[in-house]
Every structure is written in structure tokens, then in C-alpha cells.
Amino acid sequence: MAAVDPSEELKNLDSTMASIEAVLDLDKIRADIATLEEEAAAPTLWDDVANAQKVTSRLSFLQGELRKVENLRGRVEDLGVLFELAEAEDDADTRVEAEAELESVKKAVEELEVRTLLSGEYDAREALVNIRAEAGGVDAADFAEQLMRMYLRWAERHGYPTEVYDTSYAEEAGIKSATFTVKAPYAYGTLSVEQGTHRLVRISPFDNQGRRQTSFAGVEVLPVVEQSDHVDIDENDLRIDVYRASGPGGQGVNTTDSAVRITHLPTGVVVSCQNERSQIQNKASAMNVLQAKLLERRRQEERAAMDALKDSGSSWGNQMRSYVLHPYQMVKDLRTEHEVGNPQSVLDGDIDGFIEAGIRWRKQRES
Structure with missing residues (x-):
């Protein structure tokens, strides 16, 4: 049975990731992280324990969100290279690996997409x-x-x-x-x-x-x-x-x-x-x-x-x-x-x- 061309699925993943990145506004997240890092570095931060916990918790969350999106973007881009490698070398094992990674990335992108649907007050x-x-x-x-x-x-x-x-x-x-x-x-x-x-x-x-x-x-x-x-x-x-x-x-x-x-x-x-x-x-x-x-x-x-x-x-x-x-x-x-x-x-x-x-x-x- 002929192998399925993954190019359309890779194109859809790239498009979905672009939409996710736009909704989450990565530039704003990076700016907020920079501001919070300055606040977290202040020597008087823990004078107000409640505020300090709020600052550090928010900073940790935003850093995690940014890392998650950037890592997933990297996996999407690496997928194209992996499929190209499998095609160039006509390597069945590499293709199986690429198809498994494709399914894993699709699931991760779907999960992240759900996060962008949370826009209520x-x-x-x-x-x-x-x-x-x-x-x-x-x-x-x-x-x-x-x-x-x-x-x-x-x-x-x-x-x-x-x-x-x-x-x-x-x-x-x-x-x-x-x-x-x-x-x-x-x-x-x-x-x-x-x-x-x-x-x-x-x-x-x-x-x-x-x-x-x-x-x-x-x-x-x-x-x-x-x-x-x-x-x-x-x-x-x-x-x-x-x-x-x-x-x-x-x-x-x-x-x-x-x-x-x-x-x-x-x-x-x-x-x-x-x-x-x-x-x-x-x-x-x-x-x-x-x-x-x-x-x-x-x-x-x-x-x-x-x-x-x-x-x-x-x-x-x-x-x-x-x-x-x-x-x-x-x-x-x-x-x-x-x-x-x-x-x-x-x-x-x-x-x-x-x-x-x-x-x-x-x-x-x-x-």
C-alpha cells in the first residue's frame, strides 16, 4: 500500500500553530515575563508575601506557556525534516518514526488549541x-x-x-x-x-x-x-x-x-x-x-x-x-x-x- 503524503497534514499543523500563536500573543507574553522577572528580582518582593506569591506564580505559568508553545512549534518544524529524511533515504523505520511523531504532535496541538478557546470573563x-x-x-x-x-x-x-x-x-x-x-x-x-x-x-x-x-x-x-x-x-x-x-x-x-x-x-x-x-x-x-x-x-x-x-x-x-x-x-x-x-x-x-x-x-x- 502506498504511503500517505503527509504534506497536507503538516500544512494544517503549521496553520493551526500560527493561529494559536496569534491568539496567545507571544510578544505580549514575552513582555509580561520581562516585567515579572524585574518584579521578582526586587529585594523587597517578599515584604508582601501574598503579592510575591502572585508574581512568582504568574511568572512560572507564563514561562511554562511560552516554553510549551515554542517547543511545539519546534516539533512541527522538525516533522517536515524527518519526513524529508525518510523520503530521501527511502527508510521505512524513519518513516514509521515520523508518522508516530505526527500523531503525537497533532494531539499536542489540539490540546493547546483548546486553551485558546478559554476567553470568558x-x-x-x-x-x-x-x-x-x-x-x-x-x-x-x-x-x-x-x-x-x-x-x-x-x-x-x-x-x-x-x-x-x-x-x-x-x-x-x-x-x-x-x-x-x-x-x-x-x-x-x-x-x-x-x-x-x-x-x-x-x-x-x-x-x-x-x-x-x-x-x-x-x-x-x-x-x-x-x-x-x-x-x-x-x-x-x-x-x-x-x-x-x-x-x-x-x-x-x-x-x-x-x-x-x-x-x-x-x-x-x-x-x-x-x-x-x-x-x-x-x-x-x-x-x-x-x-x-x-x-x-x-x-x-x-x-x-x-x-x-x-x-x-x-x-x-x-x-x-x-x-x-x-x-x-x-x-x-x-x-x-x-x-x-x-x-x-x-x-x-x-x-x-x-x-x-x-x-x-x-x-x-x-x-
Whole structure:
């Protein structure tokens, strides 16, 4: 069988890379890196720890982004040379190597292209993720804990730092709810397509008759607030309760009343944090979560006023993915039709395919 001419695919890759480079604006990235490097070199940088962390984190992210694009551009250009070499020497092994590299580069370019689709108002923010057990009793609580682990493992695979703010454990197994942040640029834009109701079908390990059980867990993804967001909160509108933090099985993990629960009285929004030993630190973290929730509430109200929320497919209660472990093995996104036959891999954090499909699906609906 005659070998396929790769010239058209190489031309398409070159064109896609040019579009990516234009959207990302590499000249601006280089200028921003130079500015941040100057700030990072200042001897007074760490006088303000919060700002120093922001500067160094942003610098590291931009350097990584630039390196990723430049490396991929180099691989695209090297591909042409590799195919020319295989053709000139009529070398089957070199051609096999070139074709394998072509497939690898195509996948990498597609992944990078998805990044350029994140252009929403808050897409560049870090993400605040809330997970809660819904219908299904102990199986739902167990499923909620599996989802929390799935997202934390996904973040770990990508080298994204995370911080768990609050975990409310269920009595028998699993969790009632959990709140954590993914501290990476564009984490919100990336994970926002994961919002909705997730459904698990399996033989319940908690049913002594071995019956099949369907359970549900909800995922909410919010952008982390920044100082420029101006979410004004009147202290008189807050009820602040302190209590003793607890772990699985009700065992005390703290001997002081350091956990904090804040209720925003006008809206009824309740947040809590118990991950720190200091009540002051827990209150500060809980206030960050409250601000994120109120910011999202305000944003949804503004969008509703413009009738932009109609059939958006992004509300908390919309069922968006099924994880089937019995009678067959499959995970399927109900919006994009993307599916895989290895649920364990997905629950271990291999969800990039679902995220990329979700981002493309959302972009198509917006256009």
C-alpha cells in the first residue's frame, strides 16, 4: 500500500500553530515575563508575601506557556525534516518514526488549541470547586468522595497546587460535601465545563444483597475572587459560628473551636472551613469562599437579566455525565457524547478528554 503524503497534514499543523500563536500573543507574553522577572528580582518582593506569591506564580505559568508553545512549534518544524529524511533515504523505520511523531504532535496541538478557546470573563482565574452528595444515600456520599479524589488527582497530574478548605464526612462512608481550590491560571475556565450532576451506576458495595444502585453527586465550579471584584459584604449581614473541627467517624482532629461557619443572611448562602488550626485563618478562607459564591450569584443575575442563561446547560442541577460500572463499563458525557470504556482510569483523574470535548462543545454553542 502506498504511503500517505503527509504534506497536507503538516500544512494544517503549521496553520493551526500560527493561529494559536496569534491568539496567545507571544510578544505580549514575552513582555509580561520581562516585567515579572524585574518584579521578582526586587529585594523587597517578599515584604508582601501574598503579592510575591502572585508574581512568582504568574511568572512560572507564563514561562511554562511560552516554553510549551515554542517547543511545539519546534516539533512541527522538525516533522517536515524527518519526513524529508525518510523520503530521501527511502527508510521505512524513519518513516514509521515520523508518522508516530505526527500523531503525537497533532494531539499536542489540539490540546493547546483548546486553551485558546478559554476567553470568558473569568476563565483565567483559579477554580473553587464544591462537591456534594445528592440522591443515593451512602452510595452518593461514596461517589462524591470519588469525584473529589478524581479532581485532586487530575490537578496532581498537571502539577497544579490544591487546597482543601472544608470536608463534611458522611456517617457510614464518603462525604456529604467538600470545597477545595485548584491554584493554577485558567483552572476555572478549564474545570467550569465539569459543573453539573454526575451519575454513578454500579453494584453497591454497601448493599448486602448485591443490588445495582444509581447515585448522584453535584459539582459546582466557581472563579476565585480577586481584589478587583469588589464584592461588598456588610458584617451585619453575617452570622458567624465556630465549632470543633472533626474528621472521619467523628474523631476530633482539633481540641479547640477553630472551625468556622459563615451564613450570609440576605441570601442564605452558607460556607464553612476547618482545614486550618487557627480560627482566624479558617474565617479568612471561609470569607474567600463566600465572596466567590456571591460573585457567581451576582454574575448569574446579570446574565439572567440579559436572558443569557436560557438553556445554558451549566446550572448545578443539570445531569452531564454518567459513570457506569455495571452491567458494562463506560463513562459518557451526555452533552458532548464523548465516552471511554475505562471508568477506573477516569476516576483516577484521566479526564482531559472530557474537559477538552466540553470546552469545544461550549464554544460551539456560544458561536
